[in-house]
Amino acid sequence: MSIQRTAVIGSGLMGAGIAEVLAKAGLDVIVREINDEASAAGRRRIEKSLAKAVDKGKLDAAARDAALGRLSFTTDITDLSDRQLVIEAASENEDIKKSIFSELDEVVTDPEAILASNTSSMPIIRFAQSTSRPERVLGVHFFNPAPVQPLVEIVSSVTTADSVRDTVTGFVAEVLGKNPIQAQDRPGFIVNALLIPYLCSAVRMLESGFATKEDIDAGMVGGCAHPMGPISLVDLVGLDTCLYAAQSMYAETGDPATQPPVLLSRMVDAGLLGVKSGRGFYDY
Numbered sequence: 001m002s003i004q005r006t007a008v009i010g011s012g013l014m015g016a017g018i019a020e021v022l023a024k025a026g027l028d029v030i031v032r033e034i035n036d037e038a039s040a041a042g043r044r045r046i047e048k049s050l051a052k053a054v055d056k057g058k059l060d061a062a063a064r065d066a067a068l069g070r071l072s073f074t075t076d077i078t079d080l081s082d083r084q085l086v087i088e089a090a091s092e093n094e095d096i097k098k099s100i101f102s103e104l105d106e107v108v109t110d111p112e113a114i115l116a117s118n119t120s121s122m123p124i125i126r127f128a129q130s131t132s133r134p135e136r137v138l139g140v141h142f143f144n145p146a147p148v149q150p151l152v153e154i155v156s157s158v159t160t161a162d163s164v165r166d167t168v169t170g171f172v173a174e175v176l177g178k179n180p181i182q183a184q185d186r187p188g189f190i191v192n193a194l195l196i197p198y199l200c201s202a203v204r205m206l207e208s209g210f211a212t213k214e215d216i217d218a219g220m221v222g223g224c225a226h227p228m229g230p231i232s233l234v235d236l237v238g239l240d241t242c243l244y245a246a247q248s249m250y251a252e253t254g255d256p257a258t259q260p261p262v263l264l265s266r267m268v269d270a271g272l273l274g275v276k277s278g279r280g281f282y283d284y
């Protein structure tokens, strides 16, 4: 199966990054948003990232224009009827995601089409069960910033067909030029199973007055050669995304390491979501 016609649901931080990756790989991409304002914001996000890629010498102007030419936005999900691959990157709300999968199941006509979720930690099987084709549903989890981070987790549920897993793995490696790894449909898959407890611990360290955010970050950058410290990383990923991932993992495992720190919840309640909102633990 040669995947050419793709779609992304949502153009927030991750959706915009994924749409950009697909468009730069030469694919036709439709981005579905909830309204025109959200579409305009998503387009701006992609344009800004492509401009940065040009500035950094990673892309020439002609390739940027070609990528933009392959992208279109819609608010009408029925426009996705002819898609061969749809990647859902809506906000981390299980009910919203389930209803998107059920809608996609109704509108996407190709029985060979693949329906994927970029969820950080939610069970893929629940989205698969919202469709009449659970064998064609899987997780395709990108990392932020998607145009830069090379890794993609391929998450097979207990019903994902081996052929679907293999098609998507080959597509991610050969067409997108990313590094796929295979994860099981367990809370947090591979990376977030390790990362979310670490980020929660860093927020708890700050919350308890154990150390300043600057020292926590400097500790992991200078001591362990991480590209950024955990408090800055929570700001980059989004406090809301970290909170929802922790909540979903804690609900399933009861592991205290994933229990969302109260400070994280309060900051999300306050709308302090990190880089994307202009303020999180740091100001932007």
Ligand code: 3HC
Residues within 6 Å of the ligand: 048, 049, 050, 052, 053, 056, 058, 119, 120, 121, 142, 143, 144, 145, 147, 148, 149, 192, 195, 227, 228, 233, 236, 237, 241, 245
């Ligand atoms: N398009 C293409 N390339 C870009 C780019 C863009 N929009 N923006 C930056 N780049 C390239 C740069 O050219 C540079 O490449 P080089 O190393 O070959 O020169 C590289 O990316 C680094 O970019 P910058 O110099 O602008 O910025 P920094 O060096 O400050 O790095 C960072 C920024 C990439 C965010 C780095 O700090 C980093 O990797 N941080 C860790 C991010 C991380 O851990 N992400 C995973 C989060 S977890 C997640 O997403 C999962 C979710 O489910 C929670």
